[in-house]
Amino acid sequence: MNLKKIEKSIKAYDYVLVIMRHAKTEPFHAEGDFERVLTEKGLKQAKAVAKGLRAMDLVPDQIDCSSAVRARQTCERMLKTFGDKPKVNWHKSLYGEGMQAIFDQLQGCKTKRHELMVISHEPTVSMACQWLANPSSDPHLLGLLNLGLSTATCVIFGANVPFNAWDIHQAQLLAVLGPKDF
Numbered sequence: 001m002n003l004k005k006i007e008k009s010i011k012a013y014d015y016v017l018v019i020m021r022h023a024k025t026e027p028f029h030a031e032g033d034f035e036r037v038l039t040e041k042g043l044k045q046a047k048a049v050a051k052g053l054r055a056m057d058l059v060p061d062q063i064d065c066s067s068a069v070r071a072r073q074t075c076e077r078m079l080k081t082f083g084d085k086p087k088v089n090w091h092k093s094l095y096g097e098g099m100q101a102i103f104d105q106l107q108g109c110k111t112k113r114h115e116l117m118v119i120s121h122e123p124t125v126s127m128a129c130q131w132l133a134n135p136s137s138d139p140h141l142l143g144l145l146n147l148g149l150s151t152a153t154c155v156i157f158g159a160n161v162p163f164n165a166w167d168i169h170q171a172q173l174l175a176v177l178g179p180k181d182f
Contacts, residue, residue: 003182006156006175007056013158017132017171018053018060018117019102021125023077023152023179025070034095038073045152045179046074050081052182053154060117062087064105066094071119074152086117094120102128109163116163122148129155129173132166137173144176153178 010016023042029035038046053059059082065075067090075088093101102118102125109116118125126148133142149155157171 003052003056006177007058009174010056010058010156010158013172013174014114014160015158015163016058016115016174017106017157017159017163017166018058018115018154019125019129019132019157020049020074020117020119020154021122021149021151022066022068022071022074022119023049025151034068036068036070038070038077042070042074042151043077046077047081048179048182049152049154049177050078052177052179054081055182058115058156059083060086060115061113062089062109062115063117063119064089064091064094064109065119066090066121067092068095068121071095071121075119094118094124098124099128099131103131106163106166111162111164113163125149125155129157131168132157132171133173134169134171141173141176145173149176150178 023045025036063086130145154177156175159171
């Protein structure tokens with residue numbers, strides 16, 4: 001995995017989307033799935049991904065995040081590295097309304113936003129990524145999406161049209177990166 005090569009490919013696009021699955025969580029919570037919290041490993045994963053994205057000069061303008069506890073904790077941990085740049089929006093729809101919730105975030109994104117991050121859950125994230133990816137993208141990367149995303153894995157897309165104009169299979173799939181890749 002050549003991060004410098006990925007960083008260079010990202011710079012070729014005006015609009016870059018990072019879709020991320022939340023970091024590692026406890027398996028169960030007494031108050032239900034929505035309340036599950038990050039483990040120590042999950043906190044480390046979120047920090048590693050944030051540092052890696054920052055090193056690639058990919059700090060998002062905006063983060064749209066599921067309001068489930070584990071997703072919020074992932075985002076909050078990443079903000080410690082990202083600083084004040086990203087505008088953060090919490091959305092319950094990213095927890096329970098499937099892929100359409102991700103597409104709704106893209107449609108509602110203002111044109112001035114050039115780097116957008118969406119933090120959500122499986123299987124929603126991998127399915128949405130499959131629908132977004134241009135079939136001309138690297139076949140190996142496309143194949144990785146079929147496997148589902150491990151915790152704290154990011155999928156990076158690029159396009160030269162604003163997010164609110166993205167259609168299915170339009171975005172170039174640039175990378176699939178887990179915490180250990182950084």
